Amino acid sequence: MMRRFTKNYLNYTIITLVMVVFAIMALATPMKDSTAFLFQKITVAVILAVSLNFVVGFLGELSLGHAGFMSIGAYLGGKLSLVIITAFGLENNNILVLIVALIVGALCAAACGVVVGFAALRLRGDYLAIVTLAFGEIVRVIFTNSSDSSFGGALGLKSPSFSKREMYILAIIGFLLILFTLFVIQNLLKSKTGRAITAIRDNEIAAKAMGIDVTKHKLMVFVIAAAFAGIAGVLFSYSKPLVEAKSFGYNYSIEILIIVVLGGIGSINGSIISATLITILNEKLTVYMTGDNAVYKDLFYAIILVLVVIYNNAPGLKNFREKYNFKNLFAKIFKPKHDPSKIKDDAAKWDVVPTKIQMDEVLSTDMVIDNTGDNNADIGERGGNK
């Protein structure tokens, strides 16, 4: 009972609680603007990170164009709101218009997701990553060169936005949308579809042999991830008076990817936590590293990124990692009697026993040589793709 609860509903509960407390804080007292902004940014980052993780972690494909999908949501949602608001003479902070913009932004981004998804049917790995990067750049160039009357071009689109004092409303809407995102993605992952997606990740050909419709599932993942990126984009455009194409460059896609990687690829909760922490860290670094120190901020960031990735992934540090990591630390504190070696004997825990079969060994007609690393390297999580 408890296990199931923590597994399925803990993140909903915590996010709801944070949202309620945040709402009380915002309504009961005048909140600092910076706090409202911070929470608003966190909600956007979480939605982006969770949706990107859906592609990277569960379909196992690298996307470097997530900011492109986001910009489609931001520009089209923002433009639509602008048209509606000027046509009917509404206030900038009309929530109904925002909801319409969210739906349209999500649909438009999803439509582009179909396009990139079709590329994903033919390409994999590094090549697909390049296509997504190129897609993001193309979208950026098109918006940058749009005419003044359409999307504002290089001068940016002046779209409706919430004022500083009302930013907390947008943050609360953001929290609700996080819950929606989690609801859709987590339920999908738990269903037959989710298992099909991970099966494609682990071994596409084996999945096909099992009768899984690879085309449908790959497209679905890209479309859903793009739709949520579009939603994040609409939230983003409502948080600021000016939407500029240069905000959505490939650097931004990389930033989202970094959040996903640091939070743990394939871990939804990890993405939520890391999106929160990195957004806060970003904000605090901007605040404290002012003046001459500002130039050291990026350096610091880059060093941390390289060190973390090496620490987490270096095969040579595997033993060290297994000895000292958060999971084991928690396990030591909370479950002193847990013995992983006996897990296979315990019928109650069979659902957590790793059952992934190296399909390549079963189906392969070739001899498999792991040519990505030294020959003593273990076959990693996605070894099936080789």
Place this chain on the structure above:
Amino acid sequence: MKLRKSLALILAVVLCFGMVAVMSSCGGTEATNYAENNTKIKVGISGPLTGGTAMYGIAVKNSAQLAIDEINKAGGINGVQLELVAVDDKHDSTLVSTTYTTLYEGGCQLFLGTVTTGPGIQFKDYALEDGIFFLTPSASGDDIPSGDGGFQMCFTDSNQGTVAAEQYFNTEYVGKKVGIFYKADDDYSVGIKNNFVEALDDSFGKPVEASFTGDAAMFDTQISILKDCDIIFMPIYYTPASQFMKQAATKVKTDAIYFGCDGFDGIDAVDGFDISSISQEVSYLSHFDSTATSGPAADYIAAYKKAYPDAPLNQFGAAAYDCVYAMVDALKASGEEITATMSAQDISEILLDEFKGDFVFHGVTGECVNGQKSNISWNDDGTVVKDAVKYVVSKD
């Protein structure tokens, strides 16, 4: 049993958050005047200190610091000292919510706004919402000035484009073949270019246009498009401009004229670019000359070079230097008693009154006649009134 434990855990989390909420709310009600604990008057600026446009932000930051050091040495504002807070917005409007709240909640009372236009539009929205006055050195977009508190030290983009076309091209350069070289993804460049094309006389026909994006610096294609033009209007900053000129030196007509805007200032100080080595004439319309050897501008340049020998020097910095002095002079001129703990709103009110009144500032930007400081005043809509000068940097 386990369920109860978890409920207890959740309850604890709720309590923690509740306590945080109560604590922050206690602090929150009183915190509208963030400056109450200041010991010095804080001057805030948000600009690109890192990234591709850092050379402009760094010049602004250094110059503001230089002005503040000089003012402090001379006794501050009636004894009250100043302090600079510079935050990095990377020329990215997404970061402005952070930089603005950092400055405002950090207790800044005098605001220099942002260095660049994109972030500036957002900064203006927030500042007006809080009733804050700001005087930006270089955010020249048409959307920046506002009679409610957004004032500029530089000319607006539309002003620059229109003045260049009407006062120079339509009169001095009649009948020449006009080319335009601009940066397609930059609001400053596109803004000036659009206004210029609109104001350009029909007799010129359609000007030849070439553009680039990003930090692109291989200009072969653009040069081959523009190589037959007699005069090339270049509403871009000096870095790409200097690279274009170096690469185009032997390909563009040797008697061609490069005509720039205030972004050109500093072009003759670019490391590794000797402007006398190219045969084309370089002219620009600006409010400052960073090669001045006499007068107030030269004094500023000497002081800047002494304090920051390796740092970039350009009109952005000079404008920021003037901005600090202008606000301090306005406060002094108001006759009100200024304290370090005054709220930003109170100070903004004094400044707005002064700037909308008949306050005239004497600075290093604008036309300095006979070694005297220039006269600078402001329209009620926040745009600046001063004389621009056409500087001819090199002419053979």
Place this chain on the structure above:
Amino acid sequence: MEFLTILINGLSIGGIYAMIALGYTMVYGIAKMLNFAHGDIIMIAGYTIVLFFPVNPIVGIVAAIVFCAIAGIVIEKVAYKPLRGASPLAVLITAIGVSKLLQSAALIYSKGAIKGVPITTLGAIELFGGNLKIDVITLITIVCSVAIMVALTMFIKRSKTGRAMVAVSEDKGAAQLMGINVNKIITITFIIGSALAAVAGALMIFKPQGVEPTFGAMPGIKAFAAAVIGGIGSIPGAMVGGIVLGFIEAIFGATPLRDYVDAIEFAILIIVLLVKPTGILGKKRREKV
């Protein structure tokens, strides 16, 4: 004449892309990783040449090549070697991190000011009675890139090390069993790639262009696209991809579509990948199940 100008511009831009693309393609072929920091090696070369230029331009170029080679080795040993055998995603993200690290270090070093060499051009040659002007640097670029491609192809086909490289790129495990020191081969690849980037950097500097921290970022990404279009892992492919990209830039830059040049380049990249995922000259690999 118009057409000839475009042709020469395309060759000149393309030659530089090609030289950078060679580095990408070699590293991808042998270490199976996208070295995102490759573009920033060009920036290191730029700063080195500017630093040594007052001594002697030639000394500057040599110093840049040596410096970049060393930087390539250090980056490979410190950042990439520990990750050999890790997931490709981790390696890619580390490479992105290294790229950011180099750029921020350059910003601290340069204090935001742009640096350059104090020359205007190396002069131009006039043809057809002055109707056609070709910069000397353009000629040098074209000659250099062709010479380097030929030399590189010879090196890989004829020398022992070169053939060892081919072996490692075909099958690392088998190559190791045959007694090839894979680590040494990877290091050599990085040295050659970085040295080529230094040459590209030198050609850009003498174009002449100013150096700033993002000096190599955009040429890097474009060259990377060139490597993919030509067929990543293939040396003539990098050359062809670079020239194709150079022509696209020159041709579309002269039309009203000029503002969309980047988008067009990337769109062509996508089309090439969709139609022929291995690129124009890439070898078809049998998919292992």
